Amino acid sequence: MTNEPISDVRWLTQSENAAWVALVDLMFRLPSTLESDLQRESNLSFYEYMVLAMLSEHPERTLGMGYLNNLTSGSLSRLSHVIKRLEAAGYVTRTRSTKDKRHTNAHLTDAGYEKIVASAPSHVTKARETVFDSLTQEQVAQLSEIANAIRENLDENRLSPCEENKPACTNPA
Numbered sequence: 648m649t650n651e652p653i654s655d656v657r658w659l660t661q662s663e664n665a666a667w668v669a670l671v672d673l674m675f676r677l678p679s680t681l682e683s684d685l686q687r688e689s690n691l692s693f694y695e696y697m698v699l700a701m702l703s704e705h706p707e708r709t710l711g712m713g714y715l716n717n718l719t720s721g722s723l724s725r726l727s728h729v730i731k732r733l734e735a736a737g738y739v740t741r742t743r744s745t746k747d748k749r750h751t752n753a754h755l756t757d758a759g760y761e762k763i764v765a766s767a768p769s770h771v772t773k774a775r776e777t778v779f780d781s782l783t784q785e786q787v788a789q790l791s792e793i794a795n796a797i798r799e800n801l802d803e804n805r806l807s808p809c810e811e812n813k814p815a816c817t818n819p820a
Contacts, residue, residue, distance in 0.1 A: 678693060681693050685773075688766070689770070694719065694725070694729055698715065698733065698739075703763045707754075708759075709755070710752065710753055711751070711752055712730070712750070713750070739753050
């Protein structure tokens with residue numbers, strides 16, 4: 648944290664402040680809306696759903712834990728706890744990488760694949776109703792552009808174990 652004098656702070660303009668308040672409201676309300684729907688419909692947390700979805704989209708339904716962590720934007724500790732719960736439910740197994748024994752892979756089981764396939768229609772419907780049905784195609788493109796610009800800034804400022812070519816960032820599966 649910096650101790651900038653108040654006079655040196657670049658305060659938000661009125662329009663920036665209005666956008667900021669709207670964004671903060673969205674950041675709090677959207678995840679809880681998606682979370683409660685997933686819990687009710689599929690008995691999954693939003694993060695559990697994202698872990699299963701990321702695994703389902705990769706060949707052999709297997710990803711290195713570090714790579715999976717990057718895809719789900721969590722912490723390794725959170726991912727480890729979630730994988731443990733998903734293992735107990737029979738949705739995921741953990742194995743050592745055959746390419747690099749220092750790495751652990753997460754593998755989506757057949758039961759896990761069935762769970763994500765069964766959960767996806769409800770989740771996609773909620774995402775469509777909550778976000779995309781209220782936007783034009785032009786706004787969808789703008790949303791993508793804006794979100795990616797903010798994500799790039801977050802990535803530049805984030806202390807992460809995943810700099811280019813670091814083992815935790817690759818998929819050693």
